[in-house]
Amino acid sequence: MRATFVTRIFSPEVSAAAGILRSWAIAFRDAGAEVEVVTTRPPQGMVPDDPAGVRVRRAPVLRDRQHYVRGYLCYLSFDVPLFFRLLFGRRADLYVVEPPPTTVAVVRLVGFLRRTPYVVRAADLWSDAAAMVTDSRFVLGTLRRVEVWGLRGAQRLFAAHRPLADRLEELGVETPMTAIGFGADTESFTFTPQPSPPAPVFVYAGTHSEWHGAGIFVEAFTEFLPRHPGARLRFIGNGQERAALRARADELGIGDAVDFHTPIPPRDLAPVLSGATASLASLKPGQGYDYAFTTKVYSSLAAGCPVVFAGAGPTGPFLEAAAERGVGVAVPYTVTDVVDALERATSESPDAAARARLSAWTHETYSLRSIAQRVVTESLAIAEP
Template sequence: MRVVIATRIFGPEVSAASGILRTWAEEFRDRGFEVAVLTARPPRGAVIDDPPGIDIRRAPVKRDRQQYVRGYVSYMSFDIPLAFRLLFSRRADLYIVEPPPTTVAVVRVIAWLRRTPYVVRAADYWSEAAELVTSNRFVLGTLRRIEAWGLQGAKRLFAAHDPLIARFRELGITTPAVPIGFGADTAHFRYSGQEPADPPLFIYAGTHSEWHGAGIFVDAMRAVVNRHARARLEYYGNGEDRDDMQARAAELGIADSVAFHPPIPPAELATILARATCSVASLAPVAANEYALATKVYSSLAAGCPVVFTGVGPTIEFLDHATYPAGVAVTYEPSAVAEAMIAAMDAPLAPPDRAELARWSSERFSLAAIATQVVDESLAIIRA
């Protein structure tokens, strides 16, 4: 049997989706499938380290100045060639597609033409997130219709969690959905007894764009630095808010305490997290994020690093009800965030506790377990 994964983002590009889809591809391969990945050429300087036994085909794509495939001009530069790549490739038994909605819509058209079922990794509801970058009713209405149409045609939605599925049902999207949750790539994110960082170190790992609201940690750092002058906040990733955050750090007089780095490979990031005082994560308090989950939390915990989260969404409930002290969720205010960061700095998690945190997290939130569930569900669709 042959599976084709259509995604604008895949390794070596650093993102949650890259790690998730690579794990899925490897599980399909290990279960005897022929696997092809149709994706985009990676950013400049990326070192390709493809998993063996998987046919990964990359095509040029338009990237923004942060080297990210973001915005609908970039999306279409991937989607239009994708239609022809799918149409003229060998027949598949199943397509797996990663949003944006335009990519899902393209796959629905080709899937109909080639009589091939498709499934969607539905981690978010994109149409509501788009309200953060445009208020144009025509654009938003068109996007909602495209997204609903693409999701409605799928044989299965592999959704992040039950609240997102409930939102889809409210919108009339009746496609069968499975809440698969999120997890960490425990092959890379783990704790190996690293010594705690000195001075205190806070890590934000991932995209920092409008709907993340990650600039709040820069504001909070002023109070943190007042408590410990050598404390540092480091961002790893990219995003449209970076210039504003750098300017804000300079305005607050803490530019030397806040550093911005490009994305780095998971294994390298895991080593940094394993030493950090804690990681920080955020989702801006807007309606689009009520169903979103900060996936970076799982990678941090698997590396033995507790989390300070601020914003909205299911991450709050996850941290509040974790059976092991994984971190805290606080209101989206600089003073509350600073207080939580200072508390983590004043009482850092000891190495034995970090090892236990990593063990607890890895046993419960592994991408490998999720991949097994995805392949089982996919087999049922193919054999139906």
């Protein structure tokens, strides 16, 4: 069977989607499929690390100032050529598609013309997320229609979690859905013993956009820092809130204690997490996105690093249910509660043996490999040559 992955982002780029899709491509290959990935050239300085036995076709794309494919001009710079790349490219038995909605819509159109089914990795509902950055009824209505149209044409949606699947059903998406759950790239994220830092170190790794509300940690750190001189707050990743976070840290007089780093590869990030006091994650409540799960917590736990989570959604209940494993703490989205959580994480920071046990449990329970195998099994049943 020929499976063609269609995605604007793929390894070696640093993102959850890139790692997930890489694991899926490898799983399809290991199941005997002929795998091709239609994607973009990585940012300058990143060297492709394409999996053996997987053909990767890359093309130029417009990127934003942080060298990320984000925003609809960037998306269209991928989607418009994509139509012709797929229409005149090698015939596939199945397309595996990563949003945005415009990409899914292009695949639905090409799939109709070439009589090729497709499945979608539905990690988010983009039209809900867009409501946090614009109140234009025209923009939101158009995006909603495009998104729902693309999802309805798929043979199956692999939803990141059950609440998202429920939300899609509310919008009238009747496509068969599988809630595949979450996982970590356990080949990259694993625990390696690190020297104990002289003062607490908290790491926020990943995207920091409006709906994440990462600014709560800057506010809380203002109260935490005087009691813990030398403590560090590190943001690793990118996002539209970066400039605002930096400016706020300077305004509060803690700019020297807050670091901002561009994304780094998972294998380089894992040791950073292994040595951190805790990782940080948040989801600002009341933004219409309260059903989302902050998937990066699995990568942190796989590296043996407990999590401090603030906000809404299913992440908090997950951490609370697994509290006996030392996964960390979930608190309401308030400065006072976050300060208390940072204090607790500092006083209860696990030793190397406890971190190794946390990592081993996560590897056994939440590996991306097992999720990828499930995706392959259900996809092969859809598209037999």
